[in-house]
Amino acid sequence: MNKPIHITSEIGKLKTVLLHRPGKELENLMPDYLDELLFDDIPFLEQAQVEHDRFAQLLRDKEIEVLYLEDLAAEAIADPEVKAAFIEEYLDEANIRGTELKALIHDMLSSMTDMRELIDKTMAGIQKVELPELKNKGLADMIESDYPFAIDPMPNLYFTRDPFATMGHGVSLNKMYSVTRRRETLYGKYIFKYHPRFKDADVPLVYDRTETTRIEGGDELILSKDLLAVGISQRTDAASIEKLAKNIFDKNLGFKRVLAFDIGSERKFMHLDTVFTMVDYDKFTIHPEIEGDLTVYSISQGENGELDIKEEHETLENILNKYLGINNVQLIRCGGNNLTAAAREQWNDGSNTLTIAPGEVVVYDRNPITNKKLEEAGVKLNYIPGSELVRGRGGPRCMSMPLVREDI
Numbered sequence: 001m002n003k004p005i006h007i008t009s010e011i012g013k014l015k016t017v018l019l020h021r022p023g024k025e026l027e028n029l030m031p032d033y034l035d036e037l038l039f040d041d042i043p044f045l046e047q048a049q050v051e052h053d054r055f056a057q058l059l060r061d062k063e064i065e066v067l068y069l070e071d072l073a074a075e076a077i078a079d080p081e082v083k084a085a086f087i088e089e090y091l092d093e094a095n096i097r098g099t100e101l102k103a104l105i106h107d108m109l110s111s112m113t114d115m116r117e118l119i120d121k122t123m124a125g126i127q128k129v130e131l132p133e134l135k136n137k138g139l140a141d142m143i144e145s146d147y148p149f150a151i152d153p154m155p156n157l158y159f160t161r162d163p164f165a166t167m168g169h170g171v172s173l174n175k176m177y178s179v180t181r182r183r184e185t186l187y188g189k190y191i192f193k194y195h196p197r198f199k200d201a202d203v204p205l206v207y208d209r210t211e212t213t214r215i216e217g218g219d220e221l222i223l224s225k226d227l228l229a230v231g232i233s234q235r236t237d238a239a240s241i242e243k244l245a246k247n248i249f250d251k252n253l254g255f256k257r258v259l260a261f262d263i264g265s266e267r268k269f270m271h272l273d274t275v276f277t278m279v280d281y282d283k284f285t286i287h288p289e290i291e292g293d294l295t296v297y298s299i300s301q302g303e304n305g306e307l308d309i310k311e312e313h314e315t316l317e318n319i320l321n322k323y324l325g326i327n328n329v330q331l332i333r334c335g336g337n338n339l340t341a342a343a344r345e346q347w348n349d350g351s352n353t354l355t356i357a358p359g360e361v362v363v364y365d366r367n368p369i370t371n372k373k374l375e376e377a378g379v380k381l382n383y384i385p386g387s388e389l390v391r392g393r394g395g396p397r398c399m400s401m402p403l404v405r406e407d408i
């Protein structure tokens, strides 16, 4: 049987990818709560969907199988017992104030017979005004309080890169940094456990959402079948990288070394993939601010199952040459040599490329300076529009989770 997950590089020909088409959760964004929900503006849903559909169609035109998170999740909970368990768990994590309110929503979700509708509802969130019965139960105060939601939306779901990350034939089911994104990983839990595509494969989990320290997929890069890169960032703790490395070695996923890159913890550099992505065997896009010496921890398996950790201070170029065993790494600067362009295009995810084959990527059309640099370096570009999608601060890499790539 072909493994449903097979990822041994960041650049091998992409065969199957997981997306989420933005849905009603984006219409539950409000200016007052944008910061907590990690958005900088409110995308126009209809247009965001048009842009997203272009992205998906481009991938299909390249003969890549496109799967949707919402479909897999719906299929995963088809069995009534699984559906019931999912609803319980979803509600337990939904921060609902008031038991009657919870019971009411429980009834509402349980009575839904179309699993896609149910999943969409759990993603969109629930406004208190959608529950008129609540008044009769004496809980009018809940309705009248200023906060409009009974259950918050999950607007970041279209960044499928983050809640879990595929590596080898395993999955890092992540503990997210922010409250608003923690619930997203529940879909992954049910998909890998119960979906027919995955359930017989016993997908090994090398990280679990129940962990106490955080890690996100934007920080997890597969540099080769032997080598992972993980960012120590706003989103990912050093402690999580140790746990991940230990599990990867113990569960024999094939990787020999994990490089942990310390990239600081600002929002603009929230993940490693916002400053650094791999586009070819020897080519990387980078944000100029990570040039110069970096602190990198090289983690391998030591004696008696302990980790062997070495600290190094080196330029990105030297580190990549050394650990990839090449001598001609080419770093392509986001925004070229102009600082203003670099800042602007990095903010608009100019270095957040999705590589679909060695030397071929998907990029936003809105970053012409970076795109020209990529072209000059011999990289083949496929453009998508991103005027609305970018408002959530993510590009083609963030909006996709590869499930299968050809080996390189």
Ligand SMILES: NC(=[NH2+])NCCC[C@H](N)C(=O)O
Binding pocket: 037, 038, 039, 156, 159, 161, 162, 181, 217, 218, 219, 270, 271, 273, 274, 392, 393, 394, 395, 397, 398
């Ligand atoms: N892999 C990425 N860079 N993902 C971008 C995620 C953006 C999202 N608004 C967040 O802050 O979480």
